[in-house]
Amino acid sequence: MTKIVNVRFREAGKLYRYTCNGMNLSIGDAVMVDTQLGIDLAHVAEEPYETDVEMEEDSELQPVLRMADEKELDRYQLKLEKEKEAYDKCLSLIEKHGLDMNLIEAVFAFDGKKVIFFFTSENRVDFRELVKDLAAAFRARIELRQIGSRDQARLVGGIGVCGRELCCCSFLNHFAPVTLRMARDQGLSLNPTKLNGACGRLMCCLQFEKDAYNDARKRMPKVGRKIRTPRGIGTVCEVNLIEEIVAVKFIQDDVQEIEKYEWAGLEPLNSDFKPGCPEYSCTTCPGCASKFDSNGKYTGNNADKRDEREDV
Secondary structure, eight states, rough: OOOEEEEESSSSSEEEEEEEETTTOOOTEEEEEEEEEEEEEEEOOOOOOOOOOSSSSSSOOOOEEEEOOOHHHHHHHHHHHHHHHHHHHHHHHHHHHTOOOEEEEEEETTTSSSSEEEOSSSSOOOOOHHHHHHHHHHHHHHEEEEEOHHHHHHHHHHTTTSSOGGGTHHHHHHHHOOOOHHHTTTTTOHHHHHBBTTTSOOOOGGGHEEEEHHHHHHHHTTTOOOOETTTEEEEEEEEETTTEEEEEEEEEEEEEEEEEEHHHGGGGGGOOSSOOGGGGGGGTTTTTTBBTTTTTOBBBHHHHHHHHHHHH
């Protein structure tokens, strides 16, 4: 078993996994790790845990080098101050060159030899002159990286319509695909003002309950299907996937009545009930039993179609 720890390099950044065998780490501890940009300081985001790393895809994990000492912590604080200065400087140069770009954040490498500027823009930006000015100002390698609106919301932060901190800057580690069909399957109003988050894209939380809705949809009947109830056979006219309640319509003597049932109570009655006409599998309800012969073969209307369906 290998001891794994998840760390972040920024407050709302992505989680990165490292091994930490023989180390006693807690949430918030500052550690030194090896990255593509060299050795950098990161903070423990979750309690370490043990796992069989050989069974996982990313089995070649880098180890945590050591706990950060006082000098490295001071250097980290100096790095944060330099990032604020770099942000202000870049902002003034963007205004000077009249570029159509929205600067989001400036990040220094721990050794100070590289600076990365994150920005958003709806159009293509020619920032060659900007890079020259930045390189002259900071005497370091300059990289300008364009990001999407969701990454912008993660870096900036904010409060969602639910009243809580945005998922992307609190616990969400990656962005899963979100489609309008998820909202449609959950019975939500297809109103962009209600479905879009702070980033202007569909809210990530739409996919949180996707599996629960899919599971309920597989088990519960569709609207228009005939099902058995303690009162008799009725037609489903409404399905509540969250509460797992079905509204069933009964028509007798041209009078229509609707009753609601919990699907957990009806499911045993309909475990062998096929979609379509209830006569296809019903041998107990009045008017249906007479359509089966002594051998249990259905002889009612559409008998041939029923036999074909059973063969399939």
